[in-house]
Structure formats: structure tokens, C-alpha cells
Amino acid sequence: MKKPAQFWVKINMVLMKSDPYDVLGAIVLSRATLRKMHQNLFWAVAYNVVAFPVAAGVFYPFTISPEVAAISMSGSSALVAVNALLLKRTRLEGVVRRSPNAPLPQGLREATA
Secondary structure, eight states: OOOOOOOOOOOOOOOSSSOTHHHHHHHHHHHHHHHHHHHHHHHHHHHHHHHHHHHHTSSTTSOOOHHHHHHHHHHHHHHHHHHHHGGGGOOOTTOOOOOTTSOOOHHHHHHHO
């Protein structure tokens, strides 16, 4: 009889609070970060695939001035930066965000008193 394959994953994670749901939030955040990295890589590669041949004069009648090339390069960098900033909109499962003035839950009130 065959034994099922066992995979052991070692995870080093430091929790800032005693809430195990923060692990779920960390997993969601890491997946969202990887997704943003792939998106940014796509935008950078797409820009370079289009811009380098045009700047090198491969499409001779269609050339761009250095000023336009610099503006488009800045626009590409800005697009990547704005896309990375959109990571702040990620909803983290299990992680509850409270305002600083909000009252603590019942269990935490008793633990801090």
C-alpha cells in the first residue's frame, strides 16, 4: 500500500498580536503582492518591447523625439508606481482594522485592565 506524499512547509512568521487570523491576512497580502509584481513586470516589459524598437529607429519613418521618449519613460515609471500603491486597497481576510478611538472588544478590555 502506497503512503501519500507528505510535504512539510516551514513557516517563519512573527505575529504582532495574539490573533491567529493575522496569518490569513499575511497570506492574502503576500498573494496580492505577488500579483502586483506580475502586473508591474508586464507593464515594464510591454513598454520596453514597444519603446526600444521605436527609439532605435526600427520603424524609420515613425520616430519619436527624445523629449517624447523621456516623457513616455516617466509615464511608464509613474504607471508602475501607481499600480504598486493600489496594493493598499487590498482587503485582508480575518484582519480587523479599528480606528484609534474605537472601544476595545470585551476580551481585550479585560486582558489590558
